[in-house]
Amino acid sequence: MEDKARKQNKRSLIIEAAAKVFANRGYNGTIIADIATEAGIGKGTIYEYFLSKEDLFFAVFQWFVQMTEAEAKVSITALGGSASERLMALNDALLRSWLDMLDMYSLVMEFWSASASSKMRQRFKQAFREGYRDFRQIVSALIRDGIEKAEFRPEVDAESVAAALVGTWDALLLQAWFDEGFDPLTTSRRFMAVLISGLASKPQVISPS
Amino acid sequence: MEDKARKQNKRSLIIEAAAKVFANRGYNGTIIADIATEAGIGKGTIYEYFLSKEDLFFAVFQWFVQMTEAEAKVSITALGGSASERLMALNDALLRSWLDMLDMYSLVMEFWSASASSKMRQRFKQAFREGYRDFRQIVSALIRDGIEKAEFRPEVDAESVAAALVGTWDALLLQAWFDEGFDPLTTSRRFMAVLISGLASKPQVISPS
Amino acid sequence: MEDKARKQNKRSLIIEAAAKVFANRGYNGTIIADIATEAGIGKGTIYEYFLSKEDLFFAVFQWFVQMTEAEAKVSITALGGSASERLMALNDALLRSWLDMLDMYSLVMEFWSASASSKMRQRFKQAFREGYRDFRQIVSALIRDGIEKAEFRPEVDAESVAAALVGTWDALLLQAWFDEGFDPLTTSRRFMAVLISGLASKPQVISPS
Amino acid sequence: MEDKARKQNKRSLIIEAAAKVFANRGYNGTIIADIATEAGIGKGTIYEYFLSKEDLFFAVFQWFVQMTEAEAKVSITALGGSASERLMALNDALLRSWLDMLDMYSLVMEFWSASASSKMRQRFKQAFREGYRDFRQIVSALIRDGIEKAEFRPEVDAESVAAALVGTWDALLLQAWFDEGFDPLTTSRRFMAVLISGLASKPQVISPS
């Protein structure tokens, strides 16, 4: 038991070291020796815990997904108030937590790239597909709730808006990654105000701040 | 004159062959020999036109940007009607043209990845930053036009909505890339209906179709 | 301690294998794989000990210099007798030790060539300059000693004679390298007899044998 | 006839351009394109006059040998006076003419290197062997002449002294090549004074200047 725990710890140690190095140098720019150095262990040790570089990379991916999902779930369950308020709160929580780790954002791009072309593309693609589906589900549930409570208009297509929203969050962070002068949080809040006004059944004044 | 033209032709030939191979196998999965074979030329010939694999990759990037920008500009200039109609038309045109080359979408992911970690990251990052800025500019001009014509509400922040929209288009295509069962065109139209309703100064019924 | 020793041993192993192959095929005619084969190791192993082919070549040069210098020093310290006798003895010792490794003489030519044109030319040129200076110093000290002891004429310029002598030894070996029928030892002894007679303060009969 | 002359001219043009580039960059560091540029012609043209890079290099060698031999012969035939004076005059003439083209001296090293390891080594080795033999012959004839005229001692071995002398000239230039601060002309003159004194049948005071 304790043994297993120690093993898990070292596994995590390696994963987090690998995440750091992959984020800085990209998958192909990373050499195993760098990860070992970052983790403070020997090169060979990595192969005691992972089958290959690819295997380790996928483990980093899973760790990353788990981490961000966990955070997203915390954000969502903590929400209260009207559907509009909850949407805006979700927007804030997500962007804030991602902005906190914008230096890790390059990992996401590596994951996208891996899903497009690496030998592991199938595994990545499937994980992304399912991840996006889950996330769209969560957001669309939130919107449907607003519709049911007559806060949002009944003719709104919750799934479409959810899909777009999920994408918008991704893409604003992407733009922030490219452009230091771009403020995704303010941008998103102002955009959400417009969108929520479009969702709302009663005309409302926009006030994002 | 003719000589220069021939040289340009061969350059383009190589770029397009490279785009194909890079899209299929990714930057690192691609070997120069494959590109040469795809282009029907000798390996060494590529080095008559490009300094290195990286140089060729960046040339593919520039070619891709130019191509998509050209298409985007055509879409925009061709627009007529109200601001709402023009926004929706732009949505349709962009998504349609991208869906036509969804098999090339993996290139975009390679470009993102390159901007995150490759040795060329600065060049790519700058190009993306500028590309996004330009595109946000175009879309926000369109929205501001709607505000000026009192079609859209004056309190709308055109820049924020433009940034979000630009991102949404990107991200819906991304989701489509991961999920064959995902229909980004319909999704985007339904979402646009909501968004436009949020932008509009007069209450309006949503009818995306 | 032992680890370091093993590392040094393998380094030496590679250097000596490389010396052999470089001597046979020249710097540019040598491929790394040949050296690895000669050393009985894998190609990659060489790069654990040397940064590049050039780096290895320079290491061979340093090893060679050290080796021949060591031998020269042994020859010189072992000398006894009159200045004339010591000069003649030095002549014999040097030529004999070089003749023992005439098959390695091509290395010297490779080193010269490297000092003339390779990317490493500065490093080589400097090493040669210093090597020749040191050697001239040693020989001229010997001659000055003869002058001080009134064995040699006072008006002799020790430095010039030393420089010429050092060169003569080089060049006789060079001629021997080109011409199997050329006997540099006998030639040098007969020449030394004349030279020593020119140095000597008292007329003396020449008897090289 | 005129056609042949033009052909010869272009051949010479290429050889001299090649000599320049080979001297600067060495045989292996030189690429055919550089020679073509230096000669102001097209790359392919070189192959109209020479079979290969090696062939061209050997032609440069022959041109170089011819050039230096011609100069040496001029020096020798112009000599007058006693054997001692002629020897010293030869020394001066040779060193002066070589010092005039010390920037070409690296070519000699390339030739040596080629004789040691290139695929053409046999051709080069033979040429050097013969060249040295011829040169030793010339010098030893001069010395024998001095012996016959009783200017030099009868027990001197003309061949050995000639071989050493020929080598000394080579090697002093070599040292000058490595060491900017080394003056081979003065050095050689002072050395020659000693040597001539060793050769002379009557005791003589050394006065190199």
Place this chain on the structure above:
DNA sequence: CATGAATGAGGCTTCATTCAT
């Protein structure tokens, strides 16, 4: 378990040479 020295497959790039114009 942990290590890191050893390995060799693999890929980018160079450049002598060819040959169609």
Place this chain on the structure above:
DNA sequence: GATGAATGAAGCCTCATTCAT
């Protein structure tokens, strides 16, 4: 004759992976 675009053989070097200690 002259040219230079095209070629592909060849070689340096990297780095994921193995395995003896």
